Amino acid sequence: MIPPSFGYSAPSSLPEALKLLAQHGDEAKILAGGHSLLPMMKFRFAEPGHLIDLNRVDELKGIREEGGLIVIGAMTSESDLIASKLLTQKLPLLAETALQIADPQVRNRGTIGGDIAHGDPGNDHPAIMLVLDATFVLSGPKGERSVPASKFFHGTYMTDLQASEILKEIRIQPFAAKTGYAYCKLKRKTGDWASAAAAVVLTMSGDKVSTLRIALTNLAATAIRAEAAEADLQGRPLSDANIDAAAKAAMAICDPAADLRGDVEYKTAMAGEMVKRAIRLAATRCR
Template sequence: MIPRPFEYHAPRSLPDAIGLLSRLGDEAKLLAGGHSLLPMMKLRFAQPGHLIDLAGIPGLKGIREVGGEIRIGAMTTENELIWSELLQQKCPLLVEGARLISDPQVRYKGTLGGDISHGDPGNDHPALMLALGAAFVLAGPSGERIVPAGEFFLGTYYTALEPTEILTEVRIPTPAPGAGHCYSKLKRKTGDFATAAAAVLLRMDGAAVGSVSIALTNLAPTAFRAQAAEAFLAGKELDDRTIAQAAELVMAACDPVADLRGDIQYKTAMAGVMTERALRAAHARAAR
C-alpha cells in the first residue's frame, strides 16, 4: 500500500511548528524519525493530510546534565543515546535499552521523542522512562508544561500530549552513583518488538534494597510500574525467595493481549522471567 496524498511542511522554529499544528488541526501529524508513523501511513492506519517535519528545528537535539538531571532533546536519535559518554557513565540503563531497539538502520533515524510520543505499549522507551522517573517537556500555544512519565502514558497509542503540543525534551533525574540497572527483553528475532520486557533500576542500602523501580513493556495497554512488587522488595534482601515473590507480584499486575508473539498465559509467565533476570542483573551491578 502507499499513503494517501499529503502536504509536507518543514518549519524552522518551534513556534512555527506549533502554529502549523494549531492551524491544521487533526489533519496534521508530526514527523520525527518516521519509523512509527510512516509504516502506519503506508497501511493507511494513519491518513494525515499534512506532515510537519521537525528535523529542521534547532534546539531539539542534544544530551546534557543540568544540576541533578539529564536533559535530552526529543529529536535525539537512538544511536546518539548509545554513543553518549554522559549516558554511558551516568544513565547506562537508557543506553542498554536503546541498544535493544530494532536494528542499526532504525537506530540511526529513530528518535527518543518519536518513540515516546507514539504511545505504543510495544515500544521500549516508555518502560525505561518510567523506571528512570523521567518527565517530559511539552510545548504548545500556551507555553511549556512538564508531565511526569507516570502521568503521560494513558493507554494504547494514547498519551497526555495535546493535539497542539510537541514533546521537546526528556528530563531524567541523574541515577544515584552505584545504582544497578538492567533492561531484560524477550523478542523473537533481531528488530522485533518485545514479547515481554522488564526495566529495573536498583539502589542497595547495604544488603537490603534501598529503592527499586520495575517497569514493564508490552504487558498491558501501556507500559506500567509494578508498584506492588517494588513495595514488597523495599528494605528486603534480594535472594531467590524475594526475587521469585516479586516476579509473582509482577505477573499478577500484567494484562497482556494475545498476538503472534504469544498467548496471555505465555506473555504473563515471560513477564515473571524477565523480571527475575533484570533484578538479578541489576543486583550484580549495584554497589553495596
C-alpha cells in the same frame, strides 16, 4: 505500498513548528523518525493531510546536563543515545535499552521522543521513563508544561500530549553512585517488539534493597510500574525467594494481548522471568 498525498513542512524552530501545528489543526501529524507513522500511512491506516517534520528543529536534538538533570531533546535518535558519553556515565540504562530496539538503520532514524509520544505499549522507552521517574516537557500554544512519566501514558496510542502540543524534551535525574539497572527484553528476533520486557533501577543498602523501581513493556495497554513487586522487595535482601515473590507480584498486574509472540499465559510467565533477570542483573551493577 504508497502513502496517500499530504502537505509537508519542515520547520527549523520549535515556535515555527507549533505555529504550523496550530495552523493545520486536526489535519496535521508530527513526523519524528517516521518508522511508525510512515508504515501506518503506507498501509493507509493513517491519512494525515499535513506532516510537520521535526527533523530540522535542532533545538529538539541532543543530550545535555542542566541544573543537575540530564535533558534529552525529543528528536534525539536512538543511535545518539547509544553513542552519548554523558549517558554512558550518568544514565547507562538508556543506551542498554536503545540497543535492543529495532536495528542499526532504524535506530539512526528513530527518536526517543517519537517512541514515547506514539503511545504504543510495544515501544521500549515508556517503561524506562517510568523507572527513571522522567519528566516530559510539552510545548504548546500557551507555553510549556511538565508532566511526569507516571501521568503521561493513558492507554494504547493515548497519552497526555494534546493535539496542539509537541514533546520538547525529557528530564531525568542522573543515577546516584552505585545504582544498578537493567532492561531485559525477550523477543523473537532482531527488530521485534518485546514478547515481554522488564526495566529495573535498584540501589542497595548493605544487602538490603534501598530503592527499587520496576516497569514492564508490552504487557498491558501501556507500559506499567510494578509497584507491588517493588514493595515486596523494599528493605529486604535479594534472596531467590524474595525475587520470585516480586516476579509473581509483577505477573499479577500483567494484562497482555495474545498474538503471534505468545498467548497471555506465556507472556505473563515471561514477564516474571524478565523481572527476575533484570533484578539480578541490576544487582550485579550496584557496586
